[in-house]
Every structure is written in structure tokens, then in C-alpha cells.
Amino acid sequence: MESTFGIIAEPNRRAILGLLASSERSVTEIEQQLRMSQPSVSKHLRVLREAGFVEARVDAQRRVYRIRPEPFMEVDAWLTPFRHFWSDRVDALERHLDRTAQASPKKRKKR
Template sequence: MSSPAGDVIEVLAEPNRRRILDLLKDGERPVGELVDELGLAQPTVSKHLRTLRDAGLVEVRVDAQRRLYRIRPEPLAELDAWLAPYRRLWSGSLDRLERHLEEGTS
């Protein structure tokens, strides 16, 4: 997959990276807090954060001795836009199933 959405999907295929985004969805957090929450070694978390940053999914802000990470929503919005036609397809399938089930009980 060579689209921006494909790049994001490839990065998010790793479960720990999705867990990091889940932890960041409510706001920025320092690396140490992410390490504690994830139960992973600091170098491992830093490696995942670097991959997320390289993909544009997170950004970092330095505050004295701390590095604070937060989500960049733009790549996720691009992924959401790419998924929209598939979501409509899925929704249509569910609507047909619902109608079929209703007809079976009538």
C-alpha cells in the first residue's frame, strides 16, 4: 500500500503503537508515563514513539527535561476519509441483514 492511509495502516498494525495512541487520545503525556502504563522497557516505547512520529501520527514537545507526546489528528482524519466508502459498504450490509431478520419474524 503506497498511499498515506496505507502508511498509517502499516504503522498501526503493531499493537503497542495502537496502545500508545489510546493512551494519548485524552491529551499529551510524558514518555515515562507511557512506559509505566504500557509495562514496556523505555527503549522499546521510544522506538515505537519514533515510528509514530516518523509517520506523522504523534508530535513531541520538550518541557525542561521531559518529552511530551501528543496525537496529530491529520493522518487519522486521512485514514478515516479513506475508510468512508468501506464503512458505507459495511453499513449497507448491516441494513440488509436487519431487514432480512425483520422479515423472518413477521
């Protein structure tokens, strides 16, 4: 470690990236919206920054983080040799997600 794939294996890091996908945010904003401790957020952001997933802009005493595209492109490129396995039947993903949802009931939603 830490490879690009090792980085996004962590659920909280994926949550942070998901937040930043819609817009850039400060550490405190991330901390509050994800209900994580501040040191944990800072630590994950450091990992994400060193791997190139995010970059920080300084605004007074805040650090505002935003997405950088390169590692995502690397993941996208990794998928290339596997793309011909689907491409046709697109709805197979939905069936897969339904199947695996019951296997990890922690993230179950109402329904």
C-alpha cells in the same frame, strides 16, 4: 513501509495512541502505564512521530507527546468507499467482535 496502515498494525503503537487520546504524556508515563521497556517506547514514538501521528513538546528534560490528527483522517478517508456496506445494520460490529474474540484468546478479559 512505512505507510500509515503499517504504523497502526503494531499493537503497542495502538496502545500508545490510545493513551495519548485522553491526554498528552511523557515517555516515562507511557512506559509505566503500558509496562513497556523505555527503549521500546522511544522507538515506537519515533515511528509515530515520523509518520505524523504524534508530536513532541519539550518540557525540561522530558518530551511530552500528543496526538496529531492527519494520519487518522487518512484512515477515515480510506474507509469511505466501504461505508455503504454497513451504515444500516450497526450492531453487526458487536457480533463480529464476539466472533473473533475467541480466535485470539490472549486479550480475553474476565467474563
